[in-house]
Amino acid sequence: xxxxxxxxxxxxxxxxxxxxxxxxxxxxxxxxxxxxxxxxxxxxxxxxxxxxxxxxxxxxxxxxxxxxxxxxxxxxxxxxxxxxxxxxxxxxxxxxxxxxxxxxxxxxxxxx
Amino acid sequence: xxxxxxxxxxxxxxxxxxxxxxxxxxxxxxxxxxxxxxxxxxxxxxxxxxxxxxxxxxxxxxxxxxxxxxxxxxxxxxxxxxxxxxxxxxxxxxxxxxxxxxxxxxxxxxxxxxxx
Numbered sequence: 001x002x003x004x005x006x007x008x009x010x011x012x013x014x015x016x017x018x019x020x021x022x023x024x025x026x027x028x029x030x031x032x033x034x035x036x037x038x039x040x041x042x043x044x045x046x047x048x049x050x051x052x053x054x055x056x057x058x059x060x061x062x063x064x065x066x067x068x069x070x071x072x073x074x075x076x077x078x079x080x081x082x083x084x085x086x087x088x089x090x091x092x093x094x095x096x097x098x099x100x101x102x103x104x105x106x107x108x109x110x111x112x
Numbered sequence: 113x114x115x116x117x118x119x120x121x122x123x124x125x126x127x128x129x130x131x132x133x134x135x136x137x138x139x140x141x142x143x144x145x146x147x148x149x150x151x152x153x154x155x156x157x158x159x160x161x162x163x164x165x166x167x168x169x170x171x172x173x174x175x176x177x178x179x180x181x182x183x184x185x186x187x188x189x190x191x192x193x194x195x196x197x198x199x200x201x202x203x204x205x206x207x208x209x210x211x212x213x214x215x216x217x218x219x220x221x222x223x224x225x226x227x228x
Contacts, residue, residue, distance in 0.1 A: 002155060002157070004155075033215055033216075035218075042218065042219075042220045042221060043202065043218040043221070045215050045216070045217065048215050056210075056214075056215055058215070090155060090156070092156075098144065098161060098163045099144045099146075099161075099163070099206040099208065099214050099216070100146060100158055100161050101158075101216055102158070103148075103155035103156040103157070104155050105153075105154055105155045106155055
């Protein structure tokens, strides 16, 4: 158990819809990262928050957004969903000292 | 920019044989390097990490990796494969100079199959 909790584990929705994925980081970790894992793109970094502020941005689409709340949990919002958004979305957290990240079990999104 | 190349998307070994998974990195600064393992339907679990201390790093489950700056490599090895080692393995790199804005860049992964 990494200590990182993600909900929901599975989500099936239709094209054009909007979903929210939730992540609770490990106790004491200020950084939250979102990654997308798909067969064709592999593991892609989307976005990082540190203590409530956006710190780094990767290959995140404009239709996607995220935020980190005062209690440090984070949400990833995916809107106007397309078939190609079907993927496993991972949240990870870390303390930033050695750079290692601790991953949740992921949220599997299927867009039909 | 940093990048990681994992040679061989699929590797098969017999149970008891040596496991060697290759990783080469590209970085303009001395990097931190990591190996993660992903079992089916699970998240990524840290196997080991290199953070500029000893170049030979030992991890969990009998795995180790050696940082070779001259070869820009960080290959993962295990002397004797076990059936439970079957999983996907990811090499990752981060830039220590970025401080709290540091993130991991992953390779494309190597699927390890262990044959009985």
